[in-house]
Amino acid sequence: MFEQWLDVECACGKKHSLTTRDFFIERDAYANLPALLEKLQLGSKPLAVFDSNTYKAAHGTLEQYLPDTDALILQGDDIHADEKSIEAVAGALAGHSVILAVGAGVINDVTRYVSFKEGVPFISMPTAASVDGFVANAAVVTLNGMKRTMPAAAPVAVVADLDIIAAAPAYLAASGVGDMLSKYISIADWKVGSLIAGEYYCSLIAQMELDALALIAERIDGIAAGDPESIGKLMEGLVISGLAIQMASITRPASSFEHHFSHYLEVVPLNGKISTALHGEKVGIASLIAAKYYPLFAHRLERIFRENLPNRFSGQRIREYYSGCPDTLVESIIQENTPNISCNLDVPALEQHYSDVVEIADGLPSPDFLHDILKKVGGMTDYRELGMTPSHFRKIMKSCCYIRNRFTLLRLMSDYELFDFDMMDD
Numbered sequence: 276m277f278e279q280w281l282d283v284e285c286a287c288g289k290k291h292s293l294t295t296r297d298f299f300i301e302r303d304a305y306a307n308l309p310a311l312l313e314k315l316q317l318g319s320k321p322l323a324v325f326d327s328n329t330y331k332a333a334h335g336t337l338e339q340y341l342p343d344t345d346a347l348i349l350q351g352d353d354i355h356a357d358e359k360s361i362e363a364v365a366g367a368l369a370g371h372s373v374i375l376a377v378g379a380g381v382i383n384d385v386t387r388y389v390s391f392k393e394g395v396p397f398i399s400m401p402t403a404a405s406v407d408g409f410v411a412n413a414a415v416v417t418l419n420g421m422k423r424t425m426p427a428a429a430p431v432a433v434v435a436d437l438d439i440i441a442a443a444p445a446y447l448a449a450s451g452v453g454d455m456l457s458k459y460i461s462i463a464d465w466k467v468g469s470l471i472a473g474e475y476y477c478s479l480i481a482q483m484e485l486d487a488l489a490l491i492a493e494r495i496d497g498i499a500a501g502d503p504e505s506i507g508k509l510m511e512g513l514v515i516s517g518l519a520i521q522m523a524s525i526t527r528p529a530s531s532f533e534h535h536f537s538h539y540l541e542v543v544p545l546n547g548k549i550s551t552a553l554h555g556e557k558v559g560i561a562s563l564i565a566a567k568y569y570p571l572f573a574h575r576l577e578r579i580f581r582e583n584l585p586n587r588f589s590g591q592r593i594r595e596y597y598s599g600c601p602d603t604l605v606e607s608i609i610q611e612n613t614p615n616i617s618c619n620l621d622v623p624a625l626e627q628h629y630s631d632v633v634e635i636a637d638g639l640p641s642p643d644f645l646h647d648i649l650k651k652v653g654g655m656t657d658y659r660e661l662g663m664t665p666s667h668f669r670k671i672m673k674s675c676c677y678i679r680n681r682f683t684l685l686r687l688m689s690d691y692e693l694f695d696f697d698m699m700d701d
């Protein structure tokens with residue numbers, strides 16, 4: 276299955292290729308490591324990076340198959356992808372030919388950043404099925420106290436041991452499910468963008484995302500029960516979603532309004548505090564919101580060509596919505612939205628494809644369907660679980676679309692003033 280995506284001369288006009296050359300998601304997956312190092316010519320001197328929990332969970336098994344591996348344990352209960360962790364990994368790197376990132380988000384982000392900087396390849400060895408970013412080629416790192424997305428290396432392979440992943444806390448798998456549900460929304464927005472704003476679109480990649488999602492939806496009862504084979508399908512879906520992003524070289528296939536909702540909460544404090552909820556928890560809740568409102572949003576678009584409505588985007592609007600935030604943040608958001616993406620709306624194309632756009636939005640799964648999936652796996656389903664009030668919610672719905680300059684149905688509602696966000700309750 277995997278070989279078909281390695282190097283593709285695609286009908287979309289692009290040549291897609293992958294840095295990630297192989298993956299193993301199975302019981303006793305680490306048994307594949309010696310042969311994999313040889314096949315990918317990665318040398319025989321790996322450095323394995325752990326935190327204290329993943330060291331406990333995985334070091335014994337790793338040692339069985341690669342006894343000459345040096346181990347670096349990032350110490351502390353609350354490690355971050357910051358200068359301290361980056362220096363620790365870079366400092367331990369001398370003499371090693373490949374890095375093994377054994378852990379979830381932070382370990383992988385630190386390793387992929389160092390891997391890119393130092394030119395030493397790495398293998399991602401996830402210990403929880405919590406996000407789709409394991410094969411990403413960008414890392415979220417905190418430099419000088421600021422969280423930033425930086426260029427980084429994608430792993431040359433993914434090796435995930437099913438027993439270790441299935442033993443991870445259930446809320447991590449629920450977060451992985453939440454992250455995947457977002458693909459219903461991001462693919463819908465991507466398709467709409469291609470129809471009415473001339474956006475690049477690849478149906479092979481879109482289908483990969485939807486197939487990855489189907490893999491998970493089919494196994495949701497098993498995932499909820501913690502069955503290792505089903506958790507393996509979740510992990511596989513997350514990896515395939517990440518590969519789709521790698522092939523597209525943009526996050527567009529996997530990230531839309533629901534990710535902007537999450538990114539907003541990562542930079543704008545709520546009641547004086549930045550949300551500590553997991554990425555997939557925030558994204559899952561926002562996907563549910565999109566499933567509820569997108570059909571309504573799509574129907575409103577008719578007014579743009581019927582009434583010849585103007586685009587009312589302005590920097591002033593961003594200043595109002597983000598008042599109270601540090602000036603540097605506000606200015607960077609204005610910069611991000613210059614030139615404003617919704618200017619790409621092709622009004623005659625909207626008129627021509629209006630019924631297709633409505634069909635795409637109406638074709639999204641119902642909010643009840645997504646709610647049931649999230650409930651089954653014990654995930655969060657309501658923004659109130661994030662500590663938000665209805666007034667926070669209305670504020671976020673109005674302003675989160677400016678966190679990234681990306682074409683979404685929500686963005687059109689804001690820029691063309693087609694929706695009264697102050698009337699929303701949930």
Ligand SMILES: [Zn+2]
Nearest residue numbers: 285287477479
């Ligand atoms: Zn393509």
Ligand SMILES: [Zn+2]
Nearest residue numbers: 407454554558
């Ligand atoms: Zn995500």
